[in-house]
Amino acid sequence: MNVIEKLQAIRTLMAAEGLAAYIVPGTDPHASEYMAAHWTETTWLSGFTGEAGTVVVTMKEAKLFTDSRYYLQAGIELKDTTIELMRASDIDCPSINDWLCEALQAGEVVGVNPEMWSVNEYASMRNAFQEAHIGLRSINLIRQLWTENRPSIPLTPLYEYEERFAGEGVQAKLTRIRKAMAEKKAEAMVISALDEIAWLLNIRGFDVEFNPVVISYVVLEQDKVTLFVLPEKVDAAAAAYLQREGICVMGYEDVFAYLNKLQGTVLYDGAKVNQALYEAIPEACRKVNAQSPVLKDKSHKNAVELEGERKAMLQDSVALTRFFKWLEEEAFAGGQKQTEWTLMEKLHAFRMMGENFVMESFGTIAGYKGNGAIVHYAASADNCAEVRPEGMLLLDSGGQYLDGTTDITRTIWLGGEIPQQAKLDYTYVLKGHLALGHIQWPRGTRGNQLDALAKQAMWKAGITFGHGTGHGVGHFLGCHEGPQNVRTDMNPTMLEVGQICSNEPGIYRTNEWGIRIENLVAVEPAPRTEACTTEDQFLRWETLTLCYYDTTLIERSIMTEEEIRWINRYHQRVYELTAPLLSPDEAAFLKKKCAAI
Numbered sequence: 001m002n003v004i005e006k007l008q009a010i011r012t013l014m015a016a017e018g019l020a021a022y023i024v025p026g027t028d029p030h031a032s033e034y035m036a037a038h039w040t041e042t043t044w045l046s047g048f049t050g051e052a053g054t055v056v057v058t059m060k061e062a063k064l065f066t067d068s069r070y071y072l073q074a075g076i077e078l079k080d081t082t083i084e085l086m087r088a089s090d091i092d093c094p095s096i097n098d099w100l101c102e103a104l105q106a107g108e109v110v111g112v113n114p115e116m117w118s119v120n121e122y123a124s125m126r127n128a129f130q131e132a133h134i135g136l137r138s139i140n141l142i143r144q145l146w147t148e149n150r151p152s153i154p155l156t157p158l159y160e161y162e163e164r165f166a167g168e169g170v171q172a173k174l175t176r177i178r179k180a181m182a183e184k185k186a187e188a189m190v191i192s193a194l195d196e197i198a199w200l201l202n203i204r205g206f207d208v209e210f211n212p213v214v215i216s217y218v219v220l221e222q223d224k225v226t227l228f229v230l231p232e233k234v235d236a237a238a239a240a241y242l243q244r245e246g247i248c249v250m251g252y253e254d255v256f257a258y259l260n261k262l263q264g265t266v267l268y269d270g271a272k273v274n275q276a277l278y279e280a281i282p283e284a285c286r287k288v289n290a291q292s293p294v295l296k297d298k299s300h301k302n303a304v305e306l307e308g309e310r311k312a313m314l315q316d317s318v319a320l321t322r323f324f325k326w327l328e329e330e331a332f333a334g335g336q337k338q339t340e341w342t343l344m345e346k347l348h349a350f351r352m353m354g355e356n357f358v359m360e361s362f363g364t365i366a367g368y369k370g371n372g373a374i375v376h377y378a379a380s381a382d383n384c385a386e387v388r389p390e391g392m393l394l395l396d397s398g399g400q401y402l403d404g405t406t407d408i409t410r411t412i413w414l415g416g417e418i419p420q421q422a423k424l425d426y427t428y429v430l431k432g433h434l435a436l437g438h439i440q441w442p443r444g445t446r447g448n449q450l451d452a453l454a455k456q457a458m459w460k461a462g463i464t465f466g467h468g469t470g471h472g473v474g475h476f477l478g479c480h481e482g483p484q485n486v487r488t489d490m491n492p493t494m495l496e497v498g499q500i501c502s503n504e505p506g507i508y509r510t511n512e513w514g515i516r517i518e519n520l521v522a523v524e525p526a527p528r529t530e531a532c533t534t535e536d537q538f539l540r541w542e543t544l545t546l547c548y549y550d551t552t553l554i555e556r557s558i559m560t561e562e563e564i565r566w567i568n569r570y571h572q573r574v575y576e577l578t579a580p581l582l583s584p585d586e587a588a589f590l591k592k593k594c595a596a597i
Contacts, residue, residue, distance in 0.1 A: 003045070003046060003047050003081040003082075003083065004081065004082060006044075006045055006145065007045075007057060007062055007081075007082065007083075009145050010022060010045070010057055010141055010142075010145060011057065011059055013141050013144060013145070014057070014059065014111065014141070015059070017111065017137075017139060017141075018109060019109050019110065019111040019137065019139075020058060020059065020104050020105075020108035020109060020110065021056060021057065021058045021100055021103070021104060021108070021110045021111070022056075022057045022110070022111045022112070022141055023054060023055070023056050023057075023096065023110065023111075023112050024041050024042050024045055024054065024055040024056075024057070024113075024116075024142060025042070025054045025112075025116050025117065026040075026041075026042040026050075026051070026052055026053045026054055027039070027116050027117075028116070029115040029116065029192065029274050029276070030192050030193060030194050030215070030272075030274075031118055031192070031193060031271070031272045031274070032193075032194060032208060032211075032213075033211075033478060033480055034051075034208050034209050034210055034211055035208060036151070036153060036154055036207055036208055036215060037151040038150065038151045038152060038153050038154075039116075041113075041116075041142045041146065042054065042055050042064075044142070044146050044150075045057075045142070046062075046064055046077075046078065046081060046083050047077050047078065047081060048064055048066070048070075048073075048074055048077045048078060048083075049073070049077060050066055050070035050073055050074060051070075052066055052067055052070065053065065053066040053070065053074070054066075054096060055083065056096055056099070056100065058100075058103060058104070061084065061103070062081075062082060062083040062084065063083065063084050063085075063086045063099070064078060064083050064084070064085055064086060065086040065088045065093075065096055066085070066086070066087075066088055067088050067089045068087070068089035068090075071085070071087055086099070097124075097125055097128040097129070098128075100129070100134070101128065101129065101131075101132035101134060104132070104134050106132065106133035106134065107133060107134075107135070108134055108135070109134070109135035109136070109137050110125075110129060110134060110135065110136050110137070111136075111137050111138075111139045111141065112125070112136070112137075112138065112139075113138070113139070113140040113141070113142065113143075113276075114138035114140075114274060114275035114276040114278075114279060115140070115274050115275070115276040116274065117274060117275045118270060118271055118272060118273065118274055118275070119268065119270035119271075119273055119274070119275055119278045119289065120270040120271050120289075121275075122136075122275040122278075123270075138275065138276065138279065153207075153215055153230060153252070154205075154206065154207040154215065154233075155230060155232040155233060156205060156206045156207065156233065157205075157232075157233055157234065157235040157237070157238055158203045158204070158205045158214040158216075158229065158233050158234065158238050159203065159204055159205065159237070159238060159241075160202060160203060160237075160238070160241040161198070161202045161203060161204045161476070162202075163202065164304075165304070165308060165402050165403065165476065166202050166304070166305070167302040167303065167304025167305050167308075168302055168304075169202070170200070170201055170202050170245045170247075171245070171246075173199075173200055173202075173297070174200070174220070174225060176293075176297060177189070177200065177220065177293050177294055177297065178220070178222055180293035180297075181220070181222070181267055181293070182222070184265070184267050184288050184290060185265050185288075186264075186265045186266060186267035186288055187221060187222060187262075187263070187264035187265055187266070188219055188220065188221045188262050188264065188265075188266045188267070189219070189220045189221075189266070189267040189268065189292075190217070190218075190219055190259065190266060190267070190268045190273050190277055190281075191217065191218040191219075191220060191269075191273075191292065191294060192217050192218075192272055192273050192274060192277060193269070193272045193292065193294075193295070194207075194208065194211070194213035194214065194215065194216070195211070195213055195298070195474055195477045195478045195481060196272075196292060196294040196295060196298060197213070197214065197216055197217070197218050197227075198212070198213045198214060198477060199294065199298045199474075199475075199477060200218065200220075200294055200298075201218070201225075201227065201242075201245070201247060202245075203238075203241075204476065205233070210359065210360055210361055210362050210363070210400070210479065211400075211477065211478055211479075212358060212359075212400060212476060212477065213477070213478075214229060214233065215229070215230070215233075215252070216228055216229040216233075216252065217229075217252070217255040217277070219255065219258060219259065219262075224248060225246070225247050225248065226247075226248040226249070226250055226258065227242065227247050227248065227249050227250070228250050228251065228252050228253075228254055228255040228258070229249065229250075229251075229252055230251070230252045231249075231251060234249055255277065255280075256276070256277070256280040257280075259277060259280040259281050260280050260281070260282060261282075262281060262282065262285055263282070263284070263285065264285065264286070265285065265286040265287075265288060266281050266285050266286070266287050266288070267288045267290060268281075268287065268288070268289060269289070269290065269291055269292035269295070270289040271291070272292065291483065295481075295482060295483055296483055296493075298474070298477075298481070299472055299481065299482070299483060299484055299496075299498075299499050299500075300496060300497070300498035300499060301475055301498045301499070301500060301522065302498070305404065305475040306498065306522060308401075308402075308403035308404040308475065308476075309403065309404035309405075309406075309475065309500065309520070309522070309544055310404075310544060311355075311356075311401075311403040311404070312356075312399065312401040312403040312404035312405070312406050313404075313406055313520070313544045313545055313546050314546060314577060314578065314581070315351075315354035315355055315356070315357065315399070315401060315403075316351070316354070316398075316399055316406045316408060316545075316546070316547070317545075317546035317547055317574065317577070317578040318350075318353075318354065318578060318581050318582065319347070319350040319351045319353065319354055319399075320347075320350075320408070320410070320547050321547075321578060321582060321586055321589065321590050322350045322353075322582075322586060323346060323347045323350045324412070324589075324593075325585075325586055325589045325590075326346065326350075327343070327346075327414075328589075329589075331343075331346075331389075332388070332389045337386065338386070338387045338388075339379075339384045339385065339386050339387055340366040340367070340368055340371065340379035340384040340385050340387060341366075341379050341380065341381050341384040342387075343366050343387060343393075343395075344364045344366050344379065344397075347364060347366075347395070347397055348360065348364070351397075351399045354399065354401065355401075356401045356402040356403050357399055357400075357401050358399075358400045358401060358402060358476075359399075359400045360397070360398065360399060360400065361398035361399055361400045361405050361406060361407060361479040362397075362398055362407070362479050363378055364395070364396065364397040365377055365378065365394065365395070365396035365397070365409075366379055366384075366387075366393070366394075366395055366397075367379075367393070367394040367395075367396075367514050368385045368386075368387045368391065368392075368393050368394075369385070369391045369392055369512070369513060370510065370511040370512055370513065371385055371514075372392060372393065372394035372411070372508070372513050372514030372515070373508040373509055373510050373511065373512065373513060373514040374508075374514070375466075375467055375506075375508065375514070377514075387414070388414070388415075389414050389415040389416075390414055390415045390416035391413070391414055391415075391416060391513070392411060392412075392413060392414070392422065392513035392514075392515070393411070393412055393413075393414055394409065394411045394513075394514045394515065394516055395409065395410055395411070395412070396408075396409040396516065396518065397409075398479055400476060401476065402476060403476070404475050404476055405473055405474055405475060405476055405477060405478075405479055406520065406545075407473060407479050407502055407518065407520055408518055408519065408520070408545050408547055409504055409516045409517060409518035410517065410518075410547055410549070410550070411426065411429075411513075411514070411515045411516060411517060411550065411553070412550040412553075413550060413552055413553050418552065418553065420555075421509075422513060422515075422553065423553055423554070423555040424461070424555050424558070425463070425507045425509070425513075425515050426515050426550070426553035426554065426555075427457075427553070427554055427555040427558055427559065428457045428458040428461060428463065428507060428558075429458070429505050429506060429507050429515050429516065429517050430517055430549060430554065430563075431457035431558070431559070431563060432453065432454035432455055432456065432457050432458060432505040433454065433503055433504075433505055433517045433518075433519070434563050434566050434567070435453045435454060435456065435457070436450060436453045436454040436469065436470075436486070436503050436505070436541075437503050437519065437521060437541055437543055437566075438540075438541075438566060439453055439540070439541075440526040440538045440539065440540040441495070441538065441539055441540075442536045442537070442538055442539075443494070443496075443536060443537045443538070443539055444494055445494065445495055445539070446490075446491055446492065446493060446494055446495065447470060447484060447485050447486035447487065447491055447493070447495055447501070448486070448487060448488060448489060448490055448491055450486055450495075451469050451486050451487055451488055454469045454470075454486070454503070454505040455469070455505065457558075458505070458507060463507055465505065465506045465507060465508065467506070468485055468486065468487035468488075468489075469486045469487055469503070469504065469505055470485055470486030470487065470501040470502045470503055470504065470521075471485050471486075471501065471502050472484045472485055472499065472500065472501055473500040473501065473502060473520055475500075484496075484499045484501060485501065486501055486502075486503070495523050495539060496523060496539075497523050497524060497525060497539065498522065498523065499522065499523045500520055500521070500522045500523075500544070501520070501521055501522075501523075501541075502518055502519070502520055502521075503518065503519050503520075503521050503541070504516055504517065504518035504519075505517065517549065518545075519543050519544070519545035520543075520544045520545050521541035521542060521543050521544060521545075522541065522542045522544055523539050523540075523541065523542075524539065524540060524541070524542045525537065525538075525539060525540075526538040526539055526540040543570070546573070546574045546577055546578055547574065548571055548574055548590070548593045548594050549567065549570075549571075551567075551593075551595075551597050554567075554597065556597070564597060567597065568596045568597065571593075571594035571595075571596070572594065572596075574590070574594055575590055575591055575594040578590060579591070
């Protein structure tokens with residue numbers, strides 16, 4: 001079926017079920033950032049392949065709601081489908097709930113697959129519809145329609161994530177989480193977030209692109225832990241490990257019947273657990289909606305995890321040094337043609353040489369000139385810009401190593417005369433990056449209280465950026481994790497020792513260039529100073545990332561001497577740690593790049 005035929009088929013089902021509208025979100029049952037192809041229902045229905053989009057179908061209309069990252073792409077992919085693009089980032093674009101409340105009549109019913117909506121999202125939608133006297137029904141229509149060529153849930157076996165990398169055994173983690181459950185007087189806890197399950201049980205897999213997780217659910221009880229997973233994913237080695245740790249195993253879909261038999265108080269995170277799981281819990285149970293204790297516990301990296309992150313960063317430093325040397329000295333030699341895609345492939349090849357490298361931690365962003373101004377730009381082999389030895393290149397990339405997860409952005413000048421505005425923009429970004437990276441703060445501070453530090457230099461020039469300044473980072477897990485972050489939005493999570501964040505301010509000029517500088521930083525105790533007048537503990541960042549800044553882009557006249565000293569000390573550290581792992585020629589290249597300014 002083509003898109004128009006699929007819309008006709010879903011409307012036929014809607015009519016039979018008495019539905020006036022049906023919503024298909026671009027999510028999976030685990031609230032994942034990246035998901036397996038099995039759940040790409042918006043793509044199947046509409047043809048839109050972007051990572052963020054929701055399709056709304058009524059009997060007369062079909063809309064795709066997506067943000068500004070995908071306007072151009074959606075406009076192309078929706079052509080001749082009768083699906084209208086709704087530009088969700090525009091200030092005058094209604095929300096999905098508001099649009100449906102306006103489009104439908106009182107008494108009509110909206111259908112959704114409850115597996116694809118978190119409990120909190122479902123409740124918000126239900127409340128909005130109730131005010132307009134519109135009904136909401138849980139029903140899976142796509143399963144009835146997408147019966148041919150639907151990718152299966154990945155069947156690759158899960159594997160043990162060894163304690164020498166994890167730094168802590170499963171039993172210690174279970175004991176701590178059970179204590180948190182007891183504080184909520186909960187006999188059972190439902191866990192559906194894949195990174196939380198992987199961390200808690202020390203398992204990893206290959207089910208989701210860029211994320212070494214296992215598609216599964218967990219029900220944790222005070223005397224039992226049950227992993228719900230497809231049986232094909234548990235080979236002999238995995239079965240032996242799970243049995244050794246006392247982890248019971250049941251089928252993936254068996255979770256619903258298991259939940260239906262629970263008694264007492266059940267703890268769940270309504271931001272992650274899907275509505276279908278919630279509906280399976282008996283009404284007689286007391287249900288407690290609270291942030292998962294696994295989420296916060298996971299964010300505090302132990303000593304082994306932090307040391308692993310340092311090792312992974314060193315491997316990244318070697319790969320990036322080799323890449324930038326190749327880019328400067330060999331890439332364009334003899335008139336060779338390069339594109340954003342060939343640069344991405346070359347960087348991947350250098351990373352693959354690193355010890356314990358498994359895969360990339362997200363799709364590399366290689367934005368040349370104006371493409372760098374598209375914050376979440378994604379080049380492909382057949383849709384990418386040619387790169388020449390001139391102008392600006394923004395390179396945002398990362399790796400998944402058994403030791404840890406990396407994420408780094410560097411912006412470099414490839415050649416030609418540097419515009420003064422480019423120098424100023426780069427230096428504003430660098431000043432903000434340094435200001436955030438070298439601050440110390442009293443315990444109890446939240447990320448949003450530090451956010452302005454990364455923007456103060458550019459604010460003085462009347463410039464800002466819209467994305468978050470810092471996101472949490474997992475340990476051989478998701479490149480983006482919570483609950484901590486650094487951004488304008490209010491977040492009650494305090495920054496605490498062992499948490500890892502990114503530090504990535506940026507400036508973006510449409511059709512000219514994008515500039516972003518990103519390091520990963522870990523929260524650590526700050527030494528007490530003689531001048532301190534209180535007993536408050538202060539915290540600071542440890543910079544984990546090791547890679548030089550492009551000093552040719554620095555406008556020194558607006559830098560302070562302290563900032564220059566910070567850069568020189570950092571470059572000295574980058575060279576001293578990385579050079580022993582390089583060839584003499586590579587070390588000489590890095591020494592030149594790390595020369596004092």
